[in-house]
Amino acid sequence: MSILRQLNVRLPIVQAPMAGTSTPQMAAAVSNAGGLGSIALGAGDASAAQEAIRRVRQLTDKAFNVNLFVHRPAVSEPDVCRNWIDHLRPTFESLDAQPPESLKEIYKTFDGYQDMLDILLANQLPLVSFHFGLPSPEFIAALKSKGTKLFASVTSLEEAKQAEEAGIDCLVAQGYEAGGHRGVFDDKGADDQLSTFALVQLLVAHSSLPVIAAGGIMTGQGIRAVLGLGAIAAQLGTAFVLTSESAADEAYRAAMRSTAARHTVMTAAISGRPARCLANKFTSLPVVGRIPDYPLTYDIGKALNAAAKAKGDGGYGAQWAGQGAPLAREMSCEDLIKTLEREMGA
Numbered sequence: 001m002s003i004l005r006q007l008n009v010r011l012p013i014v015q016a017p018m019a020g021t022s023t024p025q026m027a028a029a030v031s032n033a034g035g036l037g038s039i040a041l042g043a044g045d046a047s048a049a050q051e052a053i054r055r056v057r058q059l060t061d062k063a064f065n066v067n068l069f070v071h072r073p074a075v076s077e078p079d080v081c082r083n084w085i086d087h088l089r090p091t092f093e094s095l096d097a098q099p100p101e102s103l104k105e106i107y108k109t110f111d112g113y114q115d116m117l118d119i120l121l122a123n124q125l126p127l128v129s130f131h132f133g134l135p136s137p138e139f140i141a142a143l144k145s146k147g148t149k150l151f152a153s154v155t156s157l158e159e160a161k162q163a164e165e166a167g168i169d170c171l172v173a174q175g176y177e178a179g180g181h182r183g184v185f186d187d188k189g190a191d192d193q194l195s196t197f198a199l200v201q202l203l204v205a206h207s208s209l210p211v212i213a214a215g216g217i218m219t220g221q222g223i224r225a226v227l228g229l230g231a232i233a234a235q236l237g238t239a240f241v242l243t244s245e246s247a248a249d250e251a252y253r254a255a256m257r258s259t260a261a262r263h264t265v266m267t268a269a270i271s272g273r274p275a276r277c278l279a280n281k282f283t284s285l286p287v288v289g290r291i292p293d294y295p296l297t298y299d300i301g302k303a304l305n306a307a308a309k310a311k312g313d314g315g316y317g318a319q320w321a322g323q324g325a326p327l328a329r330e331m332s333c334e335d336l337i338k339t340l341e342r343e344m345g346a
């Protein structure tokens with residue numbers, strides 16, 4: 001039986017976890033409509049995680065995905081951080097603001113985060129997924145001992161092999177066209193920038209694990225296409241950004257609705273890790289010198305967005321979106337799932 005069937009998920013549609021944009025309401029609505037909803041816990045602490053899980057469980061008794069970031073802890077190089085702060089200082093000053101004095105590690109990696117593991121274990125979750133890498137064998141064994149299924153984002157055959165050897169149950173094949181952070185395990189290493197189309201075929205041919213396709217999939221026809229390549233499901237993120245349950249702010253929504261949605265760029269300048277974003281004022285700033293590690297860069301990236309928003313300028317937000325952004329639809333999650341299902345059958 002396929003892993004989604006084991007989780008009692010009727011449709012081959014996974015709503016991507018989207019830190020800052022997906023919500024417990026979105027996850028519950030998607031799972032209630034027959035897909036697999038997700039919550040993203042990578043940008044919060046253990047108590048925020050407990051609250052998000054409690055909220056989804058209030059709204060659905062169906063399975064949902066709980067997603068964690070497993071990045072390498074940041075190495076803070078004082079010179080690199082100082083130069084980056086100075087590089088952005090004139091932009092802050094143009095907004096009548098000052099940059100922060102120093103850069104903080106605003107997100108803790110899941111690996112070694114015992115309080116977060118304890119919350120996941122206490123909640124007896126059906127499914128947990130990882131982005132940016134894999135946690136330790138001890139953390140994986142602890143989750144598996146509760147019967148929790150494990151998914152991991154991968155962008156290459158090498159990462160897929162590591163996931164398989166670590167005991168992951170299902171691969172999320174993230175192509176280069178995908179919105180949001182690229183799931184590469186080593187963000188300083190070489191990246192072949194494989195497309196969803198190529199990566200799914202490679203993983204289906206060379207891995208024994210089931211594959212979920214992610215990146216650039218916006219319609220039921222797109223979902224059907226990746227199922228035709230051998231994927232068991234499609235994971236869609238950008239398609240959910242404009243839904244009523246999304247936490248996207250007004251500037252992000254306005255950009256998604258406009259011709260700005262036609263232009264996305266992969267940049268590490270907002271958070272410190274490569275991520276695909278709508279081209280905006282932030283992405284058009286020149287990159288000078290070295291970018292500090294993730295998530296130190298994100299600390300000042302968020303401060304810059306806050307300074308701009310205080311002046312009524314939404315052009316410095318992390319408006320994550322994939323190459324399919326112009327196809328995002330404004331409707332409820334339930335209607336989007338019904339629409340995708342209808343298009344798949346058409």
Ligand SMILES: Cc1cc2nc3c(=O)[nH]c(=O)nc-3n(C[C@H](O)[C@H](O)[C@H](O)COP(=O)(O)O)c2cc1C
Pocket residue numbers: 016017018019021040041042067130131153174177178179180181214215216217235236237238239241320321322323324
């Ligand atoms: C706004 C946004 C936020 C994202 N945040 C996360 C996240 O927290 N965790 C994660 O595993 N993937 C995250 N992703 C990536 C998705 O899991 C997925 O790979 C991607 O959305 C697929 O491409 P698409 O956006 O073209 O559908 C995010 C994507 C977007 C668009």
